[in-house]
Amino acid sequence: MARASKREQIAQAALDQFHSRGFHATGINDITAAAGAPKGSFYNHFPSKEESVLEALSRYGAGLRFDILTTPGQPPLDRLRAHFEFLGRATAVTGFSRGCLVGNLGAEVADHNEVIRAAVSRNFDGWAAAIGQVLAEAQEAGDLDAGLDSGETARFILSAWEGSLIVARADKSSAALDTFFRMVFEVVLR
Amino acid sequence: MARASKREQIAQAALDQFHSRGFHATGINDITAAAGAPKGSFYNHFPSKEESVLEALSRYGAGLRFDILTTPGQPPLDRLRAHFEFLGRATAVTGFSRGCLVGNLGAEVADHNEVIRAAVSRNFDGWAAAIGQVLAEAQEAGDLDAGLDSGETARFILSAWEGSLIVARADKSSAALDTFFRMVFEVVLR
Numbered sequence: 001m002a003r004a005s006k007r008e009q010i011a012q013a014a015l016d017q018f019h020s021r022g023f024h025a026t027g028i029n030d031i032t033a034a035a036g037a038p039k040g041s042f043y044n045h046f047p048s049k050e051e052s053v054l055e056a057l058s059r060y061g062a063g064l065r066f067d068i069l070t071t072p073g074q075p076p077l078d079r080l081r082a083h084f085e086f087l088g089r090a091t092a093v094t095g096f097s098r099g100c101l102v103g104n105l106g107a108e109v110a111d112h113n114e115v116i117r118a119a120v121s122r123n124f125d126g127w128a129a130a131i132g133q134v135l136a137e138a139q140e141a142g143d144l145d146a147g148l149d150s151g152e153t154a155r156f157i158l159s160a161w162e163g164s165l166i167v168a169r170a171d172k173s174s175a176a177l178d179t180f181f182r183m184v185f186e187v188v189l190r
Numbered sequence: 191m192a193r194a195s196k197r198e199q200i201a202q203a204a205l206d207q208f209h210s211r212g213f214h215a216t217g218i219n220d221i222t223a224a225a226g227a228p229k230g231s232f233y234n235h236f237p238s239k240e241e242s243v244l245e246a247l248s249r250y251g252a253g254l255r256f257d258i259l260t261t262p263g264q265p266p267l268d269r270l271r272a273h274f275e276f277l278g279r280a281t282a283v284t285g286f287s288r289g290c291l292v293g294n295l296g297a298e299v300a301d302h303n304e305v306i307r308a309a310v311s312r313n314f315d316g317w318a319a320a321i322g323q324v325l326a327e328a329q330e331a332g333d334l335d336a337g338l339d340s341g342e343t344a345r346f347i348l349s350a351w352e353g354s355l356i357v358a359r360a361d362k363s364s365a366a367l368d369t370f371f372r373m374v375f376e377v378v379l380r
Binding site for chain 2: 020021022025097098099103104106107108110111112117120121124152155156160161162164166169170175176179180182183187188
């Protein structure tokens, strides 16, 4: 297999550093060091730190396994649960650290950088739309109260997930995520 | 009225800076400048940036108006709604910026500083306990399904609030908070 290009190595290192350290705590030199690239080589591949975090956000979104939401042959609410279970396992293996890069940038950077704010907002919108589609399918299948607003319920579930990740990071425990699953699937979507 | 002491001015400036900029983006010099205090005077009053953020968290918590949750003569769920409406107005007046200092530190710092992580976790625990008490009172009053676990429901509502604030910051709009109120009071607590 061909070695990943230097640009690819830097882009992956940027995602990893932004996700684990946060935006402000990540220096350009942290990224090149993690990529095993020379100091100063960052700007051969990215015009700015902002551009690299936008690409990190795009790469992060591609790893959120939205495909699980549309697995053929699975009941809609099972797909929704499997999607969040995948994300829950991903945060459990890091000891309930890192959280969600979309939410992290929303909390740390959205007030201070309009380009990053807009990218975070678009990510939330797309994610909520995908969840809303699954809820609408559950309603069509008769598995969910047709009186719920599927779009609003989807946005609420996504917000609850983002907040639950923060509490899980603060507690370094799965408790907030366990609560998310019980409350979403046994109360909100009952 | 006596002028606020220099320490008081620095402590208030620290809260304001940490809340608006975040932890890493706030330098000690930002705090002294905002307080109108000489560079270098910070360490006459606080041993470390960490100590000042712990005090900021304590001051922030004192402003969350937990008293609204226990207003005499008000039905429990009205008190719960009024508490979050107060917090919603506080974020609306800043143009849906800043979010919640507890959640911000959870997202930005909890993975990297054990003392701040523990303080964030304690803040969430205390806040959820206060909400859970109101929900238990609503159950006693017959205003809420006695089958709900009041503690778990409280923790879920708090997580949903924290996530909704992040989405509101990303959208610079009240939409996520409006969704929070409808989903919490019309679906979760129906």
